[in-house]
Amino acid sequence: MTALTDAVKWNADGLVCAVAQDHISKQVLMVAWMNAEALRRTVETGFAHYYSRSRQTQWKKGEQSGHLQKVRALHLDCDGDALVLLIEQSGGIACHTGRATCFYREWDGTAWQTRLPVLKTEQEIYR
């Protein structure tokens, strides 16, 4: 599967930016990073795998929380440095805070307002 990874313009750290989007609502759920191994594992297994820059390791999204992301389509941009994954979000929760999406803060002209409810507490998710 060199075709898969050869088209990607990996950054200096060997990573590419990946946007996960709900395949039906089209809501952007999260932005994370992949290394080549995470991208290969994503395609091979059909479930999103990312690379954690803080933990310096590959991880399967939802491994601990159960909030897996089943990949329905995978897109690459014109210059090859960003991916979009159209996914099915298990549990309808992508964010570790228990919200549907990580992008729950909105700029109202003066401040960042929290817009979305916590569907499940972190304690409930990671018990």
Added chain:
Amino acid sequence: MTALTDAVKWNADGLVCAVAQDHISKQVLMVAWMNAEALRRTVETGFAHYYSRSRQTQWKKGEQSGHLQKVRALHLDCDGDALVLLIEQSGGIACHTGRATCFYREWDGTAWQTRLPVLKTEQEIYR
């Protein structure tokens, strides 16, 4: 407007990842980068400004092509290192190749396939 930029976790280069999404179709159009000045200019003017890592300068999207992006909403993620802009795309073309979105390549299991038509040639856009 320190509240705007203080909530952002800027990377080592002083940049944050920004995803532009059509405010109606919710199609992801492009992923680019912003520095603090580009984010401030985006909010002040209501039009998307980004930071070019190759040219090392701030730019207004559509300045040359006319394909401006009017910002309808601005979201920040849980850890503050990614933005989503819900925008109105002038001309219905976000990509420099003349396609609606930069994410016109799709993985079909074997190869990256080009899925979207060129609505306007680069020559026509940048004449």
